[in-house]
Amino acid sequence: MSVKQDHRSDGCSDWADHYWWSSDGVRLHARIYAGPPAAGDAPPILCLPGLARNARDFEQLAPHLAQYRRVIAVEFRGRGESAYTKDPMTYVPLTYVQDVIALLDDLKVDRFATVGTSLGGLVSMLLAATQPGRLVGAVLNDVGPELQAAGLERIRDYIGTGGSQPTWIHAARAFGELNAAVYPGFEIHDWLRLTKRTHRLTAEGRIVTDYDKQIAAPLRVPNGGDAGVDLWPAYRALGGIPLLVLRGELSDILARDAAARMTAELPGARLAEVPGVGHAPTMDEPEALAAIDAWAADLPAA
Template sequence: MGDRRNYSDGFWWSRDGIRLHYREYAGPADRPPLLCFPGLTRNARDYEGLAERLAAQWRVLCIEFRGRGESGYAKDPMSYVPLTYFQDVEALLEEREIGKFVAIGTSLGGLVTMLLAATERDKLAGVVLNDVGPEINPAGLARIRTYVGKAVWYPTWMHAARGLAEGNADVYPNYEIEDWLRMAKRLYRVNSSGRIVLDYDMKIAEPFRVPGNEAGPDMWPTIDAMQGLPLLIVRGERSDILSEETAAKMIGRVKGAELVTVPQVGHAPTLEEPEAVAGIERLLARVASAQ
């Protein structure tokens, strides 16, 4: 990883003065770009495989939310919430004059995508929601609380890979050490002391500690707002975040929406699995035919 750089770095400013980062993979200008939004503790590297596969046919922007990767950290940790991330994306759309785009959102990134559907519906050319919906399984939320914001470090990449394997074997039961090593290099970075540490601000966990903060607004109307859009919902078969019942309900509310279940994977699919790849290709074919 990292031997071949086929993207450029882009930056924009949030409305409260934070310099934010995205990776841009060049593609045709006559198609709407793909905007990829990562999960809670993740960054632009999560979308390397997808972006490299699609860049020849589509322009791809892999966003890093505030507090992740090369984006600046927030002074106020209580700004680490979906509404603020959504406002940061709005600032990007305005600054880069992006009029139409395909949104691909994993977990937290999917929540941001849903908020965009509610307010920027006319800018969406298509939507991929990866293992997330308007109702989140409490068991999955409890699991996330056990690890988010807890600083860990490792002396070598192999130690980091083995640490990930120990904590996530139920999520990716078929992973080999090479897969865990690849994931480690997406999740971690080398700090100034030479230690391998998580690549996000530990303070992103603070909003989770506010009692009742998990009870957000009713998000089902955001799904209804996607009516008429090409919509793909990807669900990990072993997911503890997006239940089968919620996924089925989502499909039932949006005519023409497609559900793809990735076997033997929990939360969340990487979107590099064959089932997810095929589903995204079908969705993008629909987007292209509508242009």
């Protein structure tokens, strides 16, 4: 494990880079935002990204949450500065859960909250089920125990594909064409911002997606990407803690009926729908931020 101080290029937020090792020898990375001194030993918030995302997905949300308490933006194996694995079949939720537990042990964190987008939300549910009593709050961003087949098929079609682009503008336009139905209101500056979160510059000066294309391997097996098990018990493990379900109005992953059932199953759960976006809200939207602020206010202080 090693730690160094790094800085946001806009000078607005600081974080510490943290590296730790998985049980199978993969070097993993997270950004740690210190939080206010008044937060003391309050349980930190773990930000868990979606399938093809990384810690930069939270470059606005993490410093916003850090006004309340320490924030840890995780990069799953094969994404961002986390190393790629030799065995692509370890790119599965249960392995990510084990990696997160190794991080918590490394940082000596007992109790924590999570903000999980898509895959990150599935990991949150599995953490609740396998680490009883440790999770003190959760935000599930456009994900739940039931996933729509159409959305899963769309993800299978594009994940791990695609080449490189010569400039950031070219990459933003290509990314915008691929995801036009997800964020129909985006302009080119929005796509450029999102592209810089999800892509990287190679040593050859090309722009490529910032993940190991082999993360798609488990999705290619029969029923890959489908849960294969009943995730409702894992979801119910979130009962009794502050819980926010965010849903994109246009989502093809989390159906409106499924989101309604989620709130009915756990009466303490709040549901907030983010207008005009699909899977998944960036959580920079005013509606998402307002709902997350209300959720954070209910987290335990210690």
